[in-house]
Amino acid sequence: xxxxxxDRGITDDAPxxxxxxxxxxxxxxxxxxxxxxxxxxxxxxxxxxxxxxxSLFDRDVLPLVGYCQPCSIxxxxxxxxxLEVYHSSRWxxxxxxxxxxxxxxxxxxxxxxAAEWIASVGFxxxxxxxxxxxYRRGDNELESDVQFNYQASQLxxxxxxxxxxxxxxxxxxxxxxxxxxxxxxxxxEEFALPFVGTGSLRPMFSECQKLSxxxxxxxxxxxxxxxxxxxxxxxxxxxxxxCQLRGCVVDRPDWITPPEWELVFGFERDPxxxxx
Numbered sequence: 599x600x601x602x603x604x605d606r607g608i609t610d611d612a613p614x615x616x617x618x619x620x621x622x623x624x625x626x627x628x629x630x631x632x633x634x635x636x637x638x639x640x641x642x643x644x645x646x647x648x649x650x651x652x653s654l655f656d657r658d659v660l661p662l663v664g665y666c667q668p669c670s671i672x673x674x675x676x677x678x679x680x681l682e683v684y685h686s687s688r689w690x691x692x693x694x695x696x697x698x699x700x701x702x703x704x705x706x707x708x709x710x711x712a713a714e715w716i717a718s719v720g721f722x723x724x725x726x727x728x729x730x731x732x733y734r735r736g737d738n739e740l741e742s743d744v745q746f747n748y749q750a751s752q753l754x755x756x757x758x759x760x761x762x763x764x765x766x767x768x769x770x771x772x773x774x775x776x777x778x779x780x781x782x783x784x785x786x787e788e789f790a791l792p793f794v795g796t797g798s799l800r801p802m803f804s805e806c807q808k809l810s811x812x813x814x815x816x817x818x819x820x821x822x823x824x825x826x827x828x829x830x831x832x833x834x835x836x837x838x839x840x841c842q843l844r845g846c847v848v849d850r851p852d853w854i855t856p857p858e859w860e861l862v863f864g865f866e867r868d869p870x871x872x873x874x
Contacts, residue, residue, distance in 0.1 A: 632727030634829025713805035
């Protein structure tokens, strides 16, 4: 895995401001809720102040290129790529936007290289954004109005501690034994994560653990379809977590949705065309 700086091309040296920041990475999973969440974080520049600093290249991610909206202040459209990297000095976070899936049967090699890159850069901790099929929830989840769970490798510092202070529901593998296909991380049931619909979540979580990288995940329960609302909900969850982590007052920002979302289902039809 290589970092491609916005103004310098491929380089072995990541920017120094990456070191010590929190890395947020959306895992390609059912509904792509993590990607939708990052889209909103980027579009809401007045809240997060995310600036694009480059992209990542890896041979196991399908190549993708297109126009990224909105255009820059100069009126120039930027290219959207498979793995884009953004940074906010205000929040001390680095955010990856993964727009393309990993090649089939290459999830584990990809996650291993990603974890090695994360360790070499010196990120403070990693937050994985993911989604899981709502129909695979356990009884406790069905009885609750909470639509997400979390898991963290460390509960005494950083993200894990902040999640506990927010009194979120931690993922409990014992409720999902009939759904799990093996365990992650040292074969410890405590860190077991669901497999179906979660993409590379388990291998990414496991590889970070192997390299002693503090890692946490937010796992939203969703149904596949129009998941734009789920993306907005997860965005608010991430914002609450960052406010707790950085000691900020939690407000309710007016999130801005990216203009390209309006093109997902095409343009509205003129109703008069159906009148005889």
